[in-house]
Amino acid sequence: MDFGNVFLNPEIIATYMPQMVRAVWVTIWISVLVVISGLALGAFLAGLRAYQKRWLAWPIVLFADLMRALPPLVLMLILFFGLPSLGVILSDWFVLYLVLTLVLAAFVEEIFWATLTSLPRGQWEAGAATGLSFNQVLVNVIFPQAVRTNIPQLVNRSLTISKMTAYGSVIGVKEIVSVAGSAQAFSGSATPLTMAAIAYLIIFFPAMLLSRYVENRFHYDH
Amino acid sequence: MDTIINAFFNIDIMRQAAPLLLKGAWVTLQLCAVVIILGISGGLALGLLASSKNAAVRLPAFVFIDVFRAIPPLILLILIYAGLPFIGIRVPPFVAVCIAFLLNNSAYFAEIFRSGIKSVARGQTEAARATGLSPAQTQAYVILPQAVRNVLPDLLSNVVEIVKLTSIASVVSLTELLYSANMARAVTYNSSPLVMAALMYLVVLWPLVRVISRFQRGLSISS
Numbered sequence: 001m002d003f004g005n006v007f008l009n010p011e012i013i014a015t016y017m018p019q020m021v022r023a024v025w026v027t028i029w030i031s032v033l034v035v036i037s038g039l040a041l042g043a044f045l046a047g048l049r050a051y052q053k054r055w056l057a058w059p060i061v062l063f064a065d066l067m068r069a070l071p072p073l074v075l076m077l078i079l080f081f082g083l084p085s086l087g088v089i090l091s092d093w094f095v096l097y098l099v100l101t102l103v104l105a106a107f108v109e110e111i112f113w114a115t116l117t118s119l120p121r122g123q124w125e126a127g128a129a130t131g132l133s134f135n136q137v138l139v140n141v142i143f144p145q146a147v148r149t150n151i152p153q154l155v156n157r158s159l160t161i162s163k164m165t166a167y168g169s170v171i172g173v174k175e176i177v178s179v180a181g182s183a184q185a186f187s188g189s190a191t192p193l194t195m196a197a198i199a200y201l202i203i204f205f206p207a208m209l210l211s212r213y214v215e216n217r218f219h220y221d222h
Numbered sequence: 223m224d225t226i227i228n229a230f231f232n233i234d235i236m237r238q239a240a241p242l243l244l245k246g247a248w249v250t251l252q253l254c255a256v257v258i259i260l261g262i263s264g265g266l267a268l269g270l271l272a273s274s275k276n277a278a279v280r281l282p283a284f285v286f287i288d289v290f291r292a293i294p295p296l297i298l299l300i301l302i303y304a305g306l307p308f309i310g311i312r313v314p315p316f317v318a319v320c321i322a323f324l325l326n327n328s329a330y331f332a333e334i335f336r337s338g339i340k341s342v343a344r345g346q347t348e349a350a351r352a353t354g355l356s357p358a359q360t361q362a363y364v365i366l367p368q369a370v371r372n373v374l375p376d377l378l379s380n381v382v383e384i385v386k387l388t389s390i391a392s393v394v395s396l397t398e399l400l401y402s403a404n405m406a407r408a409v410t411y412n413s414s415p416l417v418m419a420a421l422m423y424l425v426v427l428w429p430l431v432r433v434i435s436r437f438q439r440g441l442s443i444s445s
Binding site for chain 1: 225226288292296297298300301308309386400407412416431432435438439
């Protein structure tokens with residue numbers, strides 16, 4: 001039994017490399033879209049909640065709780081298999097994008113909200129005293145501080161959610177795992193699965209090092 | 223409105239699917255118990271190694287942690303379940319899930335324990351050693367209790383993440399909650415069993431998520 005030939009067969013690597021490279025791009029661009037829209041939506045929701053209106057806060061808290069408590073895979077299956085019976089058909093990649101964006105937004109909203117409530121009242125008062133409106137204080141005084149203190153958490157959450165693009169394989173998105181899975185079935189070799197694991201290492205190992213750097217750089221000792 | 227109720231909240235179908243889903247929930251519960259215990263033990267050991275002063279011990283621990291945080295647990299699981307038979311090792315789905323989760327969860331728990339240990343002031347170690355405690359005693363009675371208390375919210379939220387993560391076991395046909403619900407959906411051509419599974423996850427995880435939010439707020443105000 002040749003371990004290398006089973007898990008890293010050169011011929012099979014050569015055959016499936018082009019497909020795998022395409023799959024890597026799919027994984028990357030869905031991740032980038034999810035991170036951008038998830039961060040934006042999460043920040044926006046935390047901002048809305050800062051207005052302290054009950055009818056605004058309730059739905060936001062409910063949304064954030066549900067998205068943090070439910071497994072993303074369950075949400076994806078419900079949207080992918082359930083919506084067509086209402087006449088709404090979403091494409092596989094859009095379901096993946098939508099669910100991951102909502103989940104990321106929920107976590108980001110909670111991260112920002114925890115900071116918004118913990119900043120000293122003096123920040124708000126000083127902002128108001130210089131003649132800034134509530135909106136201006138929120139955007140120009142409070143948010144920059146919230147972003148800075150939470151960079152490590154935001155980076156970690158973004159990386160975690162990016163790795164969840166692997167769930168797309170369950171509903172047929174042509175990302176790394178699904179391409180590797182069908183290549184494995186087709187070739188009868190474990191090599192494509194190893195290629196998938198290596199592809200993730202190439203993408204995310206540097207990201208892990210980056211997140212360590214960021215954590216040290218923005219670490220506050222208290 | 224009727225179509226929505228019929229497609230997602232169909233009581234008749236939920237009643238039919240209930241026995242299957244309860245069985246699945248029981249498997250999920252057992253799975254959670256095993257993988258959480260494995261993950262915490264592995265993570266604690268790894269976290270201690272990663273906190274070592276000796277670089278020859280620390281660096282391999284860091285590489286292990288970063289490698290298994292970089293690879294999504296889903297591909298790890300598929301690699302173990304579908305890959306090992308190629309070298310003559312056939313593992314049942316439950317065992318494959320446990321191995322994949324041990325590798326992945328240990329890495330995450332290790333990071334949490336490590337940051338907890340780092341958060342305990344150095345004076346604590348020095349004081350404990352000065353009173354004559356051995357290095358092992360210092361670690362066990364002085365450092366770790368404080369470290370764990372400092373990262374309790376992170377430990378709890380990682381447990382929630384793991385419970386949610388067990389749903390990927392459905393991919394290797396382990397008959398846990400999501401697998402059972404998806405079976406029921408395929409048989410009945412109706413998504414209500416999936417919604418029912420979602421509700422079962424909510425019953426357990428919603429309270430935990432609330433507690434985590436409380437924790438975060440409490441901590442950030444005091445610090």
